[in-house]
Amino acid sequence: MRLLPDEPTIEEIDVFFNAKSVAIYGASATPNSVGQAILQNFIKPQYTGKVYAVNPKYTQVLGVPCFPSLQDIPDDIDLVVVAVPARIAPRVFEDIAQKGTKAAIVISGGFSETGSRGAELEDQIVRIGREHDIRIIGPNCVGVIDTHSHIDTFFLPEYRCGRPRASNVANISLVSQSGAFAAAISDWTSELGLGISKIISLGNKCDVDDDDLLRYLAQDDSTQVICFYTEGYDPGKGRSFFDTAKRVTPHKPVLVVKSGRGQRAKEAASSHTGSLAGSDRVVDAAYRQAGVIRADNFEQMFDMAKALAMQPPAKGNRVLMVTNGGGLGVMTTDALEALGLGIPHPSQDLQENLRKRLPAYCAVGNPIDVVGDTDASRYDIVFDEALKSDEYDIVVVGMLLQTPTLGMDVTNVIANHQRQSAIPFVVVAMGGAFTTKAGEIMELMGVPTYATGEKAALAAKALARYGEIKYGAEFRKSMRSDKP
Amino acid sequence: MRLLPDEPTIEEIDVFFNAKSVAIYGASATPNSVGQAILQNFIKPQYTGKVYAVNPKYTQVLGVPCFPSLQDIPDDIDLVVVAVPARIAPRVFEDIAQKGTKAAIVISGGFSETGSRGAELEDQIVRIGREHDIRIIGPNCVGVIDTHSHIDTFFLPEYRCGRPRASNVANISLVSQSGAFAAAISDWTSELGLGISKIISLGNKCDVDDDDLLRYLAQDDSTQVICFYTEGYDPGKGRSFFDTAKRVTPHKPVLVVKSGRGQRAKEAASSHTGSLAGSDRVVDAAYRQAGVIRADNFEQMFDMAKALAMQPPAKGNRVLMVTNGGGLGVMTTDALEALGLGIPHPSQDLQENLRKRLPAYCAVGNPIDVVGDTDASRYDIVFDEALKSDEYDIVVVGMLLQTPTLGMDVTNVIANHQRQSAIPFVVVAMGGAFTTKAGEIMELMGVPTYATGEKAALAAKALARYGEIKYGAEFRKSMRSDKP
Numbered sequence: 011m012r013l014l015p016d017e018p019t020i021e022e023i024d025v026f027f028n029a030k031s032v033a034i035y036g037a038s039a040t041p042n043s044v045g046q047a048i049l050q051n052f053i054k055p056q057y058t059g060k061v062y063a064v065n066p067k068y069t070q071v072l073g074v075p076c077f078p079s080l081q082d083i084p085d086d087i088d089l090v091v092v093a094v095p096a097r098i099a100p101r102v103f104e105d106i107a108q109k110g111t112k113a114a115i116v117i118s119g120g121f122s123e124t125g126s127r128g129a130e131l132e133d134q135i136v137r138i139g140r141e142h143d144i145r146i147i148g149p150n151c152v153g154v155i156d157t158h159s160h161i162d163t164f165f166l167p168e169y170r171c172g173r174p175r176a177s178n179v180a181n182i183s184l185v186s187q188s189g190a191f192a193a194a195i196s197d198w199t200s201e202l203g204l205g206i207s208k209i210i211s212l213g214n215k216c217d218v219d220d221d222d223l224l225r226y227l228a229q230d231d232s233t234q235v236i237c238f239y240t241e242g243y244d245p246g247k248g249r250s251f252f253d254t255a256k257r258v259t260p261h262k263p264v265l266v267v268k269s270g271r272g273q274r275a276k277e278a279a280s281s282h283t284g285s286l287a288g289s290d291r292v293v294d295a296a297y298r299q300a301g302v303i304r305a306d307n308f309e310q311m312f313d314m315a316k317a318l319a320m321q322p323p324a325k326g327n328r329v330l331m332v333t334n335g336g337g338l339g340v341m342t343t344d345a346l347e348a349l350g351l352g353i354p355h356p357s358q359d360l361q362e363n364l365r366k367r368l369p370a371y372c373a374v375g376n377p378i379d380v381v382g383d384t385d386a387s388r389y390d391i392v393f394d395e396a397l398k399s400d401e402y403d404i405v406v407v408g409m410l411l412q413t414p415t416l417g418m419d420v421t422n423v424i425a426n427h428q429r430q431s432a433i434p435f436v437v438v439a440m441g442g443a444f445t446t447k448a449g450e451i452m453e454l455m456g457v458p459t460y461a462t463g464e465k466a467a468l469a470a471k472a473l474a475r476y477g478e479i480k481y482g483a484e485f486r487k488s489m490r491s492d493k494p
Numbered sequence: 495m496r497l498l499p500d501e502p503t504i505e506e507i508d509v510f511f512n513a514k515s516v517a518i519y520g521a522s523a524t525p526n527s528v529g530q531a532i533l534q535n536f537i538k539p540q541y542t543g544k545v546y547a548v549n550p551k552y553t554q555v556l557g558v559p560c561f562p563s564l565q566d567i568p569d570d571i572d573l574v575v576v577a578v579p580a581r582i583a584p585r586v587f588e589d590i591a592q593k594g595t596k597a598a599i600v601i602s603g604g605f606s607e608t609g610s611r612g613a614e615l616e617d618q619i620v621r622i623g624r625e626h627d628i629r630i631i632g633p634n635c636v637g638v639i640d641t642h643s644h645i646d647t648f649f650l651p652e653y654r655c656g657r658p659r660a661s662n663v664a665n666i667s668l669v670s671q672s673g674a675f676a677a678a679i680s681d682w683t684s685e686l687g688l689g690i691s692k693i694i695s696l697g698n699k700c701d702v703d704d705d706d707l708l709r710y711l712a713q714d715d716s717t718q719v720i721c722f723y724t725e726g727y728d729p730g731k732g733r734s735f736f737d738t739a740k741r742v743t744p745h746k747p748v749l750v751v752k753s754g755r756g757q758r759a760k761e762a763a764s765s766h767t768g769s770l771a772g773s774d775r776v777v778d779a780a781y782r783q784a785g786v787i788r789a790d791n792f793e794q795m796f797d798m799a800k801a802l803a804m805q806p807p808a809k810g811n812r813v814l815m816v817t818n819g820g821g822l823g824v825m826t827t828d829a830l831e832a833l834g835l836g837i838p839h840p841s842q843d844l845q846e847n848l849r850k851r852l853p854a855y856c857a858v859g860n861p862i863d864v865v866g867d868t869d870a871s872r873y874d875i876v877f878d879e880a881l882k883s884d885e886y887d888i889v890v891v892g893m894l895l896q897t898p899t900l901g902m903d904v905t906n907v908i909a910n911h912q913r914q915s916a917i918p919f920v921v922v923a924m925g926g927a928f929t930t931k932a933g934e935i936m937e938l939m940g941v942p943t944y945a946t947g948e949k950a951a952l953a954a955k956a957l958a959r960y961g962e963i964k965y966g967a968e969f970r971k972s973m974r975s976d977k978p
Contacts, residue, residue: 170928190818190819196896197926198945201930241821273831335672335675338674347756348755371608412680412681440679440681440682445682
């Protein structure tokens with residue numbers, strides 16, 4: 011897929027994720043050092059490229075051959091990971107330039123974030139980089155995790171900071187300005203069962219920035235949804251990001267958490283970012299215009315991203331809720347309504363068709379309540395009739411599994427109707443261990459599953475919002491009366 | 495503790511949770527039947543009272559002696575659990591009256607929720623109950639779980655519907671109008687690690703209602719926070735609930751999720767509840783006046799309840815945030831500000847005291863950033879100085895554990911300062927397995943821990959809100975300028 015053809019950046023950025031040979035500059039024999047932790051990631055069997063250490067102090071580190079400079083390595087080097095004190099970095103970049111390597115991740119801090127002396131060092135490496143076409147991620151970052159190539163520059167031990175996995179169903183990539191958040195999210199998503207393709211920590215963004223990553227991830231087939239954590243854009247950089255986003259979002263969903271909404275946070279953010287951080291309202295409007303969906307926080311972003319990665323966008327905003335618990339129906343309907351989605355009652359025809367096939371004590375409004383003693387067959391009937399009717403654009407399924415009558419086969423029923431109709435489905439299943447397992451099975455079949463009605467409603471909203479972005483005027487905004 | 499002395503209801507209600515002898519009316523030898531599932535709960539070794547089955551068809555069920563009627567049981571019966579068809583219920587109640595038992599949980603459906611014939615049957619059992627001072631929970635409910643006495647009438651198998659546990663730290667009790675939610679929450683909290691004392695499903699509320707349970711739980715020492723899920727109050731019943739709440743809330747926090755905020759949900763709720771469901775704004779005002787804290791959903795309710803159960807209420811709304819990740823500080827501060835909490839900068843004195851003892855690259859604003867390479871000692875310094883200063887009423891601690899430098903001993907540092915200062919603390923720790931374990935340890939020490947800054951901010955808000963309710967005019971509402 012080439013969403014943005016003729017982008018020179020794409021090949022330049024690709025090497026950060028698919029380097030076949032990597033040199034760790036500053037690799038160290040000292041346990042718990044950053045230079046050792048990064049090298050350790052690359053000697054795990056999952057990474058199949060070649061690895062070299064660079065440090066004049068050693069001839070080998072952890073069994074990896076170590077050289078005094080890049081020049082001494084008898085091989086091409088695709089990517090250099092730099093973990094040396096900032097004051098040495100310019101010399102390291104001369105070495106990179108001479109070697110002809112075109113990509114460097116600078117993990118080290120001590121650059122512009124520490125004041126004018128550090129800023130000077132940063133300017134020097136940027137200058138050398140520009141002269142020799144070296145793209146730079148960082149400095150002052152944790153770098154990159156790619157769950158397919160197993161490039162991993164996160165210097166945090168796995169027992170503290172778990173690494174996410176790729177999913178066969180759908181994957182999300184995340185670009186984070188904050189290294190601490192990148193690490194916390196790597197750790198979090200390792201437990202969350204969310205498919206991740208790439209996590210990129212941008213740090214000071216001295217060269218590679220949000221816009222570069224957006225262009226790259228737009229054409230990355232292993233990324234279904236692009237997520238950003240941003241504190242602000244450098245002067246002039248916001249414009250290019252929004253221009254690119256406008257082209258990308260009709261093809262691939264882009265989500266962002268941007269901190270600094272409030273006055274206090276804005277002050278904090280302004281002190282270390284550019285002008286756009288100044289007005290949250292301007293940023294908000296820019297996102298909206300560019301088709302970027304803004305989340306208030308990471309939880310919301312992941313809840314929305316999961317739905318967008320797994321399900322097709324909605325062609326309109328008419329939601330049908332089907333549930334086996336009345337309370338869950340009421341709570342979820344409340345949340346759907348608060349988010350501005352349509353919850354139209356079934357037409358007279360549809361109601362009659364449903365009444366013919368369901369027990370009399372089921373409620374055939376919206377929500378449709380198939381009641382606590384249901385098995386999977388009533389869900390099957392409801393989906394069959396409702397999808398045939400063409401009265402709905404999104405289906406939210408309440409699946410309370412505490413009763414033994416509802417078997418695990420309901421997951422098949424849901425997944426089959428979703429696939430055949432190509433209408434987006436979202437499931438809400440509140441509960442404990444059995445429910446969690448059922449949710450995992452549901453998601454292996456491609457239907458996103460949430461622990462609360464509010465999360466499911468937010469997922470439905472994201473599918474409708476993205477449908478609006480993708481289909482524009484064709485999106486059916488049917489806020490027709492919800493009376494039968 | 496006797497919050498509401500001279501309440502005749504207290505002893506009457508207590509028997510539902512502390513019955514020493516129970517009869518299961520409608521106990522059955524049929525596998526997967528409701529009458530068998532309930533009996534099974536009572537023959538688990540955890541329940542130490544006496545159990546009898548009542549069913550003319552058998553002389554024993556699952557090894558439990560079975561009698562044709564209550565009269566035939568050669569023992570007093572404290573509590574009868576009724577699981578018979580609705581049409582038989584009046585006869586069963588005659589039997590209960592003759593036996594002199596004063597408490598009955600009617601699990602069966604088929605009463606007022608099904609129409610006028612069922613309503614007549616319900617009227618009959620209520621009439622018999624009134625004449626003979628029998629208190630009734632239900633009908634059409636799943637009844638009661640008590641994690642201390644192990645009374646458990648939930649007829650859902652444990653492999654589907656996990657049961658919650660009591661905690662040694664602090665416990666919540668939940669009263670739910672919906673049986674499906676009661677079950678889903680039992681199951682959910684079994685995995686959530688939230689201490690639960692009691693879950694009560696009220697069903698049709700033909701006798702025992704929200705007000706009775708509020709009076710009872712107010713004086714129950716094993717309940718630190720009282721939670722309600724309510725769809726509406728029967729005519730006249732809302733008033734007494736709010737009157738009682740006004741007396742309870744200065745002594746014990748009361749939280750409520752009331753569905754039917756939106757138009758659509760209101761319609762659904764009105765159809766099966768009373769007049770108060772009509773105007774959400776009236777209900778909202780009544781809750782506020784009574785000091786009841788309203789949550790939008792269960793997730794929010796549990797997040798707030800956990801903090802209120804574990805921590806003292808705040809004496810004012812000045813929050814200090816301490817973090818080892820700048821981004822987490824910004825995000826959490828955003829959320830605190832959005833909730834209307836004060837985030838004052840440290841005074842000049844406090845800033846100087848902190849600067850003397852912390853590395854120069856730490857930020858001593860609010861948030862105070864002890865930076866990614868911190869160990870527990872910097873947190874210790876910050877708490878020491880900040881709590882001495884008397885400038886803050888709540889402390890929110892960001893604890894990102896992905897770095898190996900921050901040891902598990904930080905949990906001790908946090909807990910010790912919390913205990914010594916008696917100022918409420920809330921922790922936010924984003925991450926995976928290691929972080930989850932650290933959060934569990936933190937909570938064993940009594941400090942509630944959350945996965946996101948937004949949840950931690952909501953917990954802080956609940957502690958401030960409850961401080962306002964408890965301390966009234968003494969609550970310091972210091973919205974002073976947050977400039978240093």
